[in-house]
Amino acid sequence: MTAPDVAVIGGGIVGCALAAFLAEGGARVVLYEREAIAAGASGRNSGVVQHTLDAALSSLYEESLEHYRTLGHGFELPAEPAGLLLVSDHPETLEAPPAEFAELRPTFLEGAALKAAEPALADGLAAYRLETGHPVPPAAAASAFAASARAAGADLRIGAAAHVAIEDGRAAGVTVGGELHAAGAVVVAAGPWTPEAITGDAARRVPIAPLWGVVVELELAAPPRHVLEEAGIDVLTSEAGAPATLFSAVTARGISAVGSTFLPERPDPAALAPGVLARGARFLPGLTSGRVLGLRACARPSSADGRPMLGLLPGVEGLAVASGHGPWGITLGPASARLVADQLLGHPAEIPPALGAGRF
Numbered sequence: 001m002t003a004p005d006v007a008v009i010g011g012g013i014v015g016c017a018l019a020a021f022l023a024e025g026g027a028r029v030v031l032y033e034r035e036a037i038a039a040g041a042s043g044r045n046s047g048v049v050q051h052t053l054d055a056a057l058s059s060l061y062e063e064s065l066e067h068y069r070t071l072g073h074g075f076e077l078p079a080e081p082a083g084l085l086l087v088s089d090h091p092e093t094l095e096a097p098p099a100e101f102a103e104l105r106p107t108f109l110e111g112a113a114l115k116a117a118e119p120a121l122a123d124g125l126a127a128y129r130l131e132t133g134h135p136v137p138p139a140a141a142a143s144a145f146a147a148s149a150r151a152a153g154a155d156l157r158i159g160a161a162a163h164v165a166i167e168d169g170r171a172a173g174v175t176v177g178g179e180l181h182a183a184g185a186v187v188v189a190a191g192p193w194t195p196e197a198i199t200g201d202a203a204r205r206v207p208i209a210p211l212w213g214v215v216v217e218l219e220l221a222a223p224p225r226h227v228l229e230e231a232g233i234d235v236l237t238s239e240a241g242a243p244a245t246l247f248s249a250v251t252a253r254g255i256s257a258v259g260s261t262f263l264p265e266r267p268d269p270a271a272l273a274p275g276v277l278a279r280g281a282r283f284l285p286g287l288t289s290g291r292v293l294g295l296r297a298c299a300r301p302s303s304a305d306g307r308p309m310l311g312l313l314p315g316v317e318g319l320a321v322a323s324g325h326g327p328w329g330i331t332l333g334p335a336s337a338r339l340v341a342d343q344l345l346g347h348p349a350e351i352p353p354a355l356g357a358g359r360f
């Protein structure tokens with residue numbers, strides 16, 4: 001059998017989009033996923049494609065929206081954004097979004113104006129409304145890109161845990177069950193498990209760690225019209241660290257996803273769900289009478305500086321990384337995957353240094 005041009009490790013949004021773009025670009029691709037497509041955060045997230053308020057990531061957001069508009073395979077991006085309300089129960093501390101994001105038309109709302117825009121909110125809050133936020137079911141993007149990859153000829157091997165095989169300073173392929181599967185190049189898109197899938201010295205240059213989130217799925221009598229987010233999520237992309245819980249609520253197709261925690265260790269979702277709902281009820285009183293449908297727990301792949309790590313890793317020929325999207329993998333994953341696929345296909349490299357895999 002001829003070795004594939006590229007082996008992809010990981011079947012989340014990033015790995016599936018990579019497999020699709022690589023195969024569409026003419027590469028022979030094998031994707032290895034140890035559990036199931038979208039088994040990690042790509043199947044259990046809050047489900048919103050939104051601006052990240054980080055200028056270094058704006059072009060990835062814009063480009064990903066374009067990919068989603070044409071993706072097909074059952075994926076539907078709402079034509080218009082639902083609007084994002086950055087809410088605070090301490091209105092005096094609520095800061096305006098930076099002026100450079102004026103295209104999101106930030107509008108300050110409080111009192112009757114906020115109630116009119118979002119009747120589901122509690123009294124006494126203030127918010128900035130931003131023109132962004134497209135709710136989608138959590139696994140929809142990864143599943144559609146997996147279908148797109150298969151349609152383009154990629155071979156998706158499910159139930160296969162793979163690790164990078166490095167020989168003489170180059171990626172020779174992957175090992176699966178102790179057996180070498182040769183490949184021309186390897187790209188690791190294994191979410192928070194990316195360093196584990198690389199192993200050895202090269203793994204130490206990929207500082208990506210899990211940040212676990214618990215989300216409660218509910219059916220609400222009067223679900224919010226907007227995507228709701230407690231002001232402060234920007235700290236998640238700063239190096240200062242993350243608070244343990246921040247409220248968010250996203251409603252897609254009648255199901256509201258209320259989150260979330262930010263924890264380094266795998267949590268017990270049932271133990272944390274009451275706290276997530278109690279914090280959420282400060283903003284959305286209707287949560288107390290909602291019907292709980294289920295719990296989601298998953299890990300954000302968080303890099304040391306909060307931004308994705310993309311492209312060839314210096315020091316090991318033919319080894320690339322596509323991970324570290326933290327809380328924004330659904331939002332940014334398609335454009336990130338396109339950048340890495342283009343680099344591996346030999347197209348002119350466009351990966352900005354701030355997102356390059358070799359920056360640590």
Ligand SMILES: Cc1cc2nc3c(=O)[nH]c(=O)nc-3n(C[C@H](O)[C@H](O)[C@H](O)COP(=O)(O)OP(=O)(O)OC[C@H]3O[C@@H](n4cnc5c(N)ncnc54)[C@H](O)[C@@H]3O)c2cc1C
Binds near residue numbers: 033035041194211
């Ligand atoms: C609670 C929560 C809510 C979120 N909400 C949003 C949101 O609303 N919008 C947004 O943009 N982002 C959101 N995110 C972030 C987003 O979900 C992630 O950034 C994104 O899913 C990461 O995708 P990924 O493909 O990099 O990794 P993952 O989804 O983790 O996929 C990695 C895959 O690799 C597989 N794997 C691991 N090791 C191996 C191996 N050795 N061999 C083979 N397979 C392996 C795993 O089984 C997994 O399927 C949220 C995250 C959390 C935790």
